[in-house]
Amino acid sequence: MKKPWSITTTLRNPERLRSFLIVLKQLEGESWNLENQRKFQVLLIKERVYGYGSTQFYNGLAKEQIDLIDDQTKEISFEKAEEIFNAKNYEDPAMRGRQSINPLKKIGLVVIKNEKIFITSLGKLFLQDDFDLGEIFFRSFIKWQLPNPDSSDYKLEDGYNIKPFIGVLHLINQVNQKSLENGEKAKGISKQEFSLFAPSLINFQDIENYADKILQLREQQKGKNKQEQKQIFDNYKKVFAQEFLETSNQIEIKKLLKNLKDYGDNAIRYFRLTRFLFIRGGGFYVDLEPRRQVEIENLLDFDNASFIEFETKEQYLDYIADISEPKLPWESKEEYKKILSKLIEDIKTYEENLNIEAKEIVNYQNFNEEELKKYISDLRQYRRELQNEENHQNSQELDQINDYIEKLENIFDFDDRPILLEKLSTLGLNALNDALKIKPNYPVGDDNEPTFTAPANTPDIECYYHGFNAICEVTMLKSRDQWYNEGQPVMRHLRDFENQNNDKKSYCLFIAPTIHRDTLNTFWMAVKYEYEGQKQNIIPLTINNFTQLLKILVEIKKQGKFLKHSEISRLYDEIVNNSQNFTDSNEWLNEIPNTIDSWRKSLAF
Numbered sequence: 001m002k003k004p005w006s007i008t009t010t011l012r013n014p015e016r017l018r019s020f021l022i023v024l025k026q027l028e029g030e031s032w033n034l035e036n037q038r039k040f041q042v043l044l045i046k047e048r049v050y051g052y053g054s055t056q057f058y059n060g061l062a063k064e065q066i067d068l069i070d071d072q073t074k075e076i077s078f079e080k081a082e083e084i085f086n087a088k089n090y091e092d093p094a095m096r097g098r099q100s101i102n103p104l105k106k107i108g109l110v111v112i113k114n115e116k117i118f119i120t121s122l123g124k125l126f127l128q129d130d131f132d133l134g135e136i137f138f139r140s141f142i143k144w145q146l147p148n149p150d151s152s153d154y155k156l157e158d159g160y161n162i163k164p165f166i167g168v169l170h171l172i173n174q175v176n177q178k179s180l181e182n183g184e185k186a187k188g189i190s191k192q193e194f195s196l197f198a199p200s201l202i203n204f205q206d207i208e209n210y211a212d213k214i215l216q217l218r219e220q221q222k223g224k225n226k227q228e229q230k231q232i233f234d235n236y237k238k239v240f241a242q243e244f245l246e247t248s249n250q251i252e253i254k255k256l257l258k259n260l261k262d263y264g265d266n267a268i269r270y271f272r273l274t275r276f277l278f279i280r281g282g283g284f285y286v287d288l289e290p291r292r293q294v295e296i297e298n299l300l301d302f303d304n305a306s307f308i309e310f311e312t313k314e315q316y317l318d319y320i321a322d323i324s325e326p327k328l329p330w331e332s333k334e335e336y337k338k339i340l341s342k343l344i345e346d347i348k349t350y351e352e353n354l355n356i357e358a359k360e361i362v363n364y365q366n367f368n369e370e371e372l373k374k375y376i377s378d379l380r381q382y383r384r385e386l387q388n389e390e391n392h393q394n395s396q397e398l399d400q401i402n403d404y405i406e407k408l409e410n411i412f413d414f415d416d417r418p419i420l421l422e423k424l425s426t427l428g429l430n431a432l433n434d435a436l437k438i439k440p441n442y443p444v445g446d447d448n449e450p451t452f453t454a455p456a457n458t459p460d461i462e463c464y465y466h467g468f469n470a471i472c473e474v475t476m477l478k479s480r481d482q483w484y485n486e487g488q489p490v491m492r493h494l495r496d497f498e499n500q501n502n503d504k505k506s507y508c509l510f511i512a513p514t515i516h517r518d519t520l521n522t523f524w525m526a527v528k529y530e531y532e533g534q535k536q537n538i539i540p541l542t543i544n545n546f547t548q549l550l551k552i553l554v555e556i557k558k559q560g561k562f563l564k565h566s567e568i569s570r571l572y573d574e575i576v577n578n579s580q581n582f583t584d585s586n587e588w589l590n591e592i593p594n595t596i597d598s599w600r601k602s603l604a605f
Helices: 014-027 034-046 063-070 078-087 093-107 121-128 133-141 164-181 191-197 202-223 226-247 250-272 290-302 314-319 334-353 367-392 398-409 416-433 481-500 518-530 543-558 565-581 585-602
Strands: 112-113 116-117 278-281 287-289 438-439 459-462 470-472 505-512 538-542
Touching: 014 093, 014 116, 014 121, 034 078, 034 093, 034 116, 063 078, 063 416, 078 334, 093 518, 112 314, 112 398, 112 470, 116 121, 133 164, 133 250, 164 202, 164 250, 164 278, 164 287, 191 202, 191 226, 191 250, 202 287, 202 470, 226 250, 226 438, 250 278, 287 543, 290 334, 290 470, 314 438, 367 416, 367 438, 367 459, 398 416, 398 543, 416 505, 416 543, 470 481, 470 543, 470 565, 481 505, 481 518, 481 538, 505 518, 505 543, 518 565, 518 585, 538 565, 538 585, 543 585, 565 585
Parallel strands: 470 505, 505 538
Antiparallel strands: 112 116, 278 287, 438 459, 459 470
């Protein structure tokens, strides 16, 4: 029976892929035998990369083992990690290591060659401190193909012949082209359409047929109300699933449709990281990134999404391991100059709209390929700075601030809530006052929209002011997982930030739907007593508390006044200093809304 393709459901977070890779590096060059497969899984436990914070994993463990895993101040020895692993009584212990390495192999970060573990050049790039997440996943996905000699999951005789990422680009392009030919607007494909058609596209020869199916489905829905459109789509996808599986078994059909939704959502999340796709239409449509038009057109002309046949598995593994393969079709002076020309046009538009002095553009006509490539990278970084300035200017408008408030108050209605919370917090901090710079650390596409949350080794947002500095850490976690993931890291990020910016006082704003008691007590100790020998200025706010600040800002702006950053630091100090008035952390937390309200009344507006 046919099955759709899937990137990975084992590791939905790209950051965890890197953590797994860091652990696997300890075994690089060793044999991938049963012993080391088992050892890899033990090392993942030792480094708290696997099992940490998982209620399901804790089942069957002794209390002292759970306490050891939870206490990040204590190192887990290999012997203790092995005891924890053995306590799980797995039927096939080595299989756990094989499952854990599979996503790394699929993405092309690792290969098993001559029965030994090798980290590829792409994997080594991912291990660098200054890795480019977009470049990592783009380089991976242009090679990912079905079938391939390193996997028996998908076979040519079963109809598989596709490079999924490139196939998706072709599919969206075909839908756009056919829409224009029909006199319709080119808008990409909806997320619903993506989940149904993209993971089930298993042969490049079906791309045009699938594009026609999407347009036929749209034609059926045209002129109908939302409820009727939903009913048409629901009926269509059941028939589609039956045809794909070639069965009328309702259990199998229901399972496929559920998987397609999960696989599609995950594929969008990962493919977005490449910067070749962007989200439009209020977040409902996936389209080709217009700012990568030169690259996309070249790629689609160069590659029809069919798989590459290799004579041996070794040839395929050599190909996967070599980051210089394949040579990209736009890697030439002529095409680089086309990219620069469009990029400079884009930059000039931003500069004019922002009414700022134009950046001097150097004469790049005699640059070599490497110089052109670097100049493209530099100008894209400059464009992001312009886009951030645009966000800052837009954030000063009342209707924008009210939009942030509305979305924050209804954040559980949205998909990708963690990413949205980081974005809205960034925009809200831009709106609040006269910051010198609000610097989010999440990766972005060329549209400056976040493609994922900030990496684990950096603060989510850095804030720089004349009188002080701050970081902002946000999370959508509410359970004890909040403490697992945020407790120690937040304090560590703040201490590192304090050390790097020791000329001014530093704060940490922590924003979450609710503050878990364990998180609160961890911060309470740092605020009231010390962390690594010194007190810290941590301000725990619920999302409601943060929207309360934005609502006060709206009041101030309606009076034609401006909220200075010195007033915000005064509020932060009042919240931190209040900790000394209580012996109970909950009393301190419960007082924060009152402190904000008193601060509001003290403002002259």
